[in-house]
Amino acid sequence: xxxxxxxxxxxxxxxxxxxxxxxxxxxxxxxxxxxxxxxxxxxxxxxxxxxxxxxxxxxxxxxxxxxxxxxxxxxxxxxxxxxxxxxxxxxxxxxxxxxxxxxxxxxxxxxxxxxxxxxxxxxxxxxxxxxxxxxxxxxxxxxxxxxxxxxxxxxxxxxxxxxxxxxxxxxxxxxxxxxxxxxxxxxxxxxxxxxxxxxxxxxxxxxxxxxxxxxxxxxxxxxxxxxxxxxxxxxxxxxxxxx
Amino acid sequence: xxxxxxxxxxxxxxxxxxxxxxxxxxxxxxxxxxxxxxxxxxxxxxxxxxxxxxxxxxxxxxxxxxxxxxxxxxxxxxxxxxxxxxxxxxxxxxxxxxxxxxxxxxxxxxxxxxxxxxxxxxxxxxxxxxxxxxxxxxxxxxxxxxxxxxxxxxxxxxxxxxxxxxxxxxxxxxxxxxxxxxxxxxxxxxxxxxxxxxxxxxxxxxxxxxxxxxxxxxxxxxxxxxxx
Amino acid sequence: xxxxxxxxxxxxxxxxxxxxxxxxxxxxxxxxxxxxxxxxxxxxxxxxxxxxxxxxxxxxxxxxxxxxxxxxxxxxxxxxxxxxxxxxxxxxxxxxxxxxxxxxxxxxxxxxxxxxxxxxxxxxxxxxxxxxxxxxxxxxxxxxxxxxxxxxxxxxxxxxxxxxxxxxxxxxxxxxxxxxxxxxxxxxxxxxxxxxxxxxxxxxxxxxxxxxxxxxxxxxxxxxxxxxxxxxxxxxxxxxxxxxxxxxxxxxxxxxxxxxxxxxxxxxxxxxxxxxxxxxxxxxxxxxxxxxxxxxxxxxxxxxxxxxxxxxxxxxxxxxxxxxxxxxxxxxxxxxxxxxxxxxxxxxxxxxxxxxxxxxxxx
Numbered sequence: 001x002x003x004x005x006x007x008x009x010x011x012x013x014x015x016x017x018x019x020x021x022x023x024x025x026x027x028x029x030x031x032x033x034x035x036x037x038x039x040x041x042x043x044x045x046x047x048x049x050x051x052x053x054x055x056x057x058x059x060x061x062x063x064x065x066x067x068x069x070x071x072x073x074x075x076x077x078x079x080x081x082x083x084x085x086x087x088x089x090x091x092x093x094x095x096x097x098x099x100x101x102x103x104x105x106x107x108x109x110x111x112x113x114x115x116x117x118x119x120x121x122x123x124x125x126x127x128x129x130x131x132x133x134x135x136x137x138x139x140x141x142x143x144x145x146x147x148x149x150x151x152x153x154x155x156x157x158x159x160x161x162x163x164x165x166x167x168x169x170x171x172x173x174x175x176x177x178x179x180x181x182x183x184x185x186x187x188x189x190x191x192x193x194x195x196x197x198x199x200x201x202x203x204x205x206x207x208x209x210x211x212x213x214x215x216x217x218x219x220x221x222x223x224x225x226x227x228x229x230x231x232x233x234x235x236x237x238x239x240x241x242x243x
Numbered sequence: 244x245x246x247x248x249x250x251x252x253x254x255x256x257x258x259x260x261x262x263x264x265x266x267x268x269x270x271x272x273x274x275x276x277x278x279x280x281x282x283x284x285x286x287x288x289x290x291x292x293x294x295x296x297x298x299x300x301x302x303x304x305x306x307x308x309x310x311x312x313x314x315x316x317x318x319x320x321x322x323x324x325x326x327x328x329x330x331x332x333x334x335x336x337x338x339x340x341x342x343x344x345x346x347x348x349x350x351x352x353x354x355x356x357x358x359x360x361x362x363x364x365x366x367x368x369x370x371x372x373x374x375x376x377x378x379x380x381x382x383x384x385x386x387x388x389x390x391x392x393x394x395x396x397x398x399x400x401x402x403x404x405x406x407x408x409x410x411x412x413x414x415x416x417x418x419x420x421x422x423x424x425x426x427x428x429x430x431x432x433x434x435x436x437x438x439x440x441x442x443x444x445x446x447x448x449x450x451x452x453x454x455x456x457x458x459x460x461x462x463x464x465x466x467x468x469x470x471x
Numbered sequence: 472x473x474x475x476x477x478x479x480x481x482x483x484x485x486x487x488x489x490x491x492x493x494x495x496x497x498x499x500x501x502x503x504x505x506x507x508x509x510x511x512x513x514x515x516x517x518x519x520x521x522x523x524x525x526x527x528x529x530x531x532x533x534x535x536x537x538x539x540x541x542x543x544x545x546x547x548x549x550x551x552x553x554x555x556x557x558x559x560x561x562x563x564x565x566x567x568x569x570x571x572x573x574x575x576x577x578x579x580x581x582x583x584x585x586x587x588x589x590x591x592x593x594x595x596x597x598x599x600x601x602x603x604x605x606x607x608x609x610x611x612x613x614x615x616x617x618x619x620x621x622x623x624x625x626x627x628x629x630x631x632x633x634x635x636x637x638x639x640x641x642x643x644x645x646x647x648x649x650x651x652x653x654x655x656x657x658x659x660x661x662x663x664x665x666x667x668x669x670x671x672x673x674x675x676x677x678x679x680x681x682x683x684x685x686x687x688x689x690x691x692x693x694x695x696x697x698x699x700x701x702x703x704x705x706x707x708x709x710x711x712x713x714x715x716x717x718x719x720x721x722x723x724x725x726x727x728x729x730x731x732x733x734x735x736x737x738x739x740x741x742x743x744x745x746x747x748x749x750x751x752x753x754x755x756x757x758x759x760x761x762x763x764x765x766x767x768x769x770x771x772x773x774x775x776x777x778x779x780x781x782x783x784x785x786x787x788x789x790x791x792x793x794x795x796x797x798x799x800x801x802x803x804x805x806x807x808x809x810x811x812x813x814x815x816x817x818x819x820x821x822x823x824x825x826x827x828x829x830x831x832x833x834x
Contacts, residue, residue, distance in 0.1 A: 022393070026397070179285070180275060456508070
């Protein structure tokens, strides 16, 4: 499998992408540190520290932007700069696109896990269920990557695809009501709870914290279903674009 | 004044810029108000962040010129560098002032509680100058457009958080509150608070003067490299 | 780093430290906002001073602002350290001392303040001295470098002149000989040849006798003229290998044998002078540094080179430091290289010097 040999270079590229490391690792860590200082000692009505919820939301929110590397590498290699070289590459281009998708999602997942480790080791935050949280981080990473691939395959201009992915990320963060309260309207309420992957994954983790596994699985499975639905869409669009 | 008009046109040429420059201020008008925090409606506090983003977006036009080598061609044109810079800055300032006017005017028409619209407008204008100067100083250091913008974006988020725009400063520990005074966003938040709580006029003058001082400092710091 | 950048780098470092210290002092104060405006103003003035070359008088606004803030915060007293530093750094330390007067207005006594001022004064003063010294040293180094380059240039010119003079002398001499032969010899021989031809046709025995007499006298004259020309062309001064022989003659300390081979006449006069100098230097080295009793000098002309070898029969020297060329050998090496040849020495088996020079191809 020649595509496997390219995986090493994809990983090297990811490692050297300092801007992405800054945005998806350094910025969350800085923000979490600041928040932990500000919110230290503050608890809500149920006695749970505010910081817990903030950290969880932040870790999952940054996963919404994890698809950017997948998008840019895909564009660079298959649609723009290296396009001609790729047509004579001795491996299947679809498989190569998949390898980029996997590597990018794994990278985003690893960064999320690193942030979790940081909060545990440096900020002293105790996560209730590591495995479940990591599972949800992985789901979010894969979902974001698939959405970004759909954007880049569906839209002619790459910068428009970039903007769309930003709208996707920022949009769901806003719809979750993190910055300011959303209007009281059915659509917004739906988009703020069951229509929003961010709120779904946060909800799933919080449900496990209080032991409500049914609700947790329900919300996680909605995300999984979204992935399952968007995956063939991505395949179709990718095939069409690569031809 | 050719450069001035062309800069105005270029600022709106990009679709993303167009949306950002027109939709964002309008969106800010209609964001809801919170209870007790923020001092004015959400949109009016977040407009400060919008100003910071708009400033770096506009300053990137000049950075584009430098990166694409247009600046080299300009150096043999009968245009003094000072005139080039001045016209660009004037164009950006005009855009930002127009946006501030739209937000304040729109809010007044839409019935948002603005307490003192003129003072608010003055605050926005002086913060725009400070934001422009900071953006210019920032791009004079960088070579890559993307790196400059993304790095600056991270800093904007941090500065907005630490300065007290997103969360009230009262919940911050003492040390962070002290350090926050260094950030221009703190002075912006102070200005909003002073407008909302009807502080004496001298207070507003003090805050606006400090923001202009920031603008001067960053202008001097950013003028070291001649963008060539 | 140029002088100014080095000085400004240190000065900027001190200014940053100063502001860091003021910020640290400021953090502990109650009236955070207004004191910060003081810091911002001072920072603006310092940035202007950093960006533009402002004259020293522009420190007065700094002092004015600090004085205005005296009643409000004690950070302004510490801020006065910057004007002290700036004035000292520009060499105007009397003004800095004036600022110490402000210590009299301080409502509280702080030893730290006094020492901070003194530190600022000292650092500025030191920076100023250091910058001046640096400038001085650089100037000296530049001058020395210029002098050395001048010297090298003159040396190269002299070597060139030596070569061209030798060529000129040769050409002049050739011309003189050619002229002499043409004027006297050619004339006489032609006349003798004509007289002989006339003699072959002469019928009168008296005429024939007188013609023969003419031939005889003409031949005598030409022989005489030839002898003169040759005699003049024979130099009195030693030429060629006689240079070396004469040098060896005056060398009595050890036994030296000379061997020659090849067409020594093809070596030019200016090359002989260099070979003689090499020989003298080699023999001096042998006598001074080795325990040899005899030396062998070989001059070979072969192909397009002339080679001079000087080998003594001394014991190999242990310490290799001696084998470093002295200044004499170095300059000879340079001259040899300037003539397109080379000079090398070796101390492995006694002292060996080899000088190789290329021969001029006679055109």
